Amino acid sequence: MNKAELIDEVQKRLGGETSKAAAERAVDAVLEAxxxxxxxDREVQLVGFGAFAIATRAARRGYNPHTKRPMxxxxxxxxxxxxxxxxxxxx
Numbered sequence: 001m002n003k004a005e006l007i008d009e010v011q012k013r014l015g016g017e018t019s020k021a022a023a024e025r026a027v028d029a030v031l032e033a034x035x036x037x038x039x040x041d042r043e044v045q046l047v048g049f050g051a052f053a054i055a056t057r058a059a060r061r062g063y064n065p066h067t068k069r070p071m072x073x074x075x076x077x078x079x080x081x082x083x084x085x086x087x088x089x090x091x
Contacts, residue, residue, distance in 0.1 A: 003027070038079060048086035055080045 001009070011023035034052060037044040043053040059075040083091075 046084070048084050050084040050087055051082050053080050053082070054078070 007020065007024045007027050010027055011018050011020055014023060014026070034044050038052055038054060043051060045051040055078055057076050057078055060073050062071055062073045063069065064071050
């Protein structure tokens with residue numbers, strides 16, 4: 001499912017009077033709120049759906065696939081998602 005399909009699904013769930021533009025604003029608002037929550041609190045939990053959290057990957061050695069030469073991969077922050085029980089049950 002891509003973002004356009006998600007907007008269509010939200011529009012259907014909100015009812016017939018909801019415009020596609022309103023559904024798009026709702027989806028954008030939720031995604032923006034999750035992004036801000038991760039920045040501010042380092043974790044966003046949606047009970048039943050899952051949790052988004054910031055994790056740190058350690059620096060490590062890797063290999064350039066083109067030259068096969070070793071290289072240093074710096075430490076970096078990434079976002080992890082852990083599915084909640086309701087989402088696991090739905091899948």
